[in-house]
Amino acid sequence: MKILLALLADHAIAHADGKLYVTGGGIRSLPFSTFPAVMPRLALALGIEVGQDELGIEHTLSIEASGPTNEAIFRPLSVTFTVLRRSEHERYFHFVANMDNVTFQVAGNYSISIAIDDHPLALV
Numbered sequence: 001m002k003i004l005l006a007l008l009a010d011h012a013i014a015h016a017d018g019k020l021y022v023t024g025g026g027i028r029s030l031p032f033s034t035f036p037a038v039m040p041r042l043a044l045a046l047g048i049e050v051g052q053d054e055l056g057i058e059h060t061l062s063i064e065a066s067g068p069t070n071e072a073i074f075r076p077l078s079v080t081f082t083v084l085r086r087s088e089h090e091r092y093f094h095f096v097a098n099m100d101n102v103t104f105q106v107a108g109n110y111s112i113s114i115a116i117d118d119h120p121l122a123l124v
Helices: none
Strands: 002-009 011-014 018-022 035-051 058-066 077-082 092-104 111-116 118-122
Touching: 002 018, 002 111, 002 118, 011 035, 011 092, 018 035, 035 111
Parallel strands: none
Antiparallel strands: 002 035, 011 018, 035 092, 058 077, 058 111, 111 118
16 A cells, blocks of 8 residues: 655545545645644645555554644544455545644644554655
8 A cells, every 4th residue: 555645735625526625735834923823724635545455455544643742733543444346447545634723832843644554654
């Protein structure tokens, strides 16, 4: 399994038509002047490619954040999913986590780690 796309945005939707709709995408840093600071809305958009041998099997996607303090900026997320064997062309899909009122306690570097089946695959 591969994460081919991982980006932060103001808002995103993984639409049933197979497209990813993103507003304010490509966030690399947030320019806060005071702390603690709150981002009213933050989205993590993923493009995931599933190997042929991984179809029809239940998988677990985990998303966790870390930063300069031990306080979480959002609750860790864990979801299970299965990509069905429909056709060779349907092995790529989008997943979006929209988060409200994300609080950053102090200035510094923050990262979001993405793992599938306990294998780290991306860091944003």
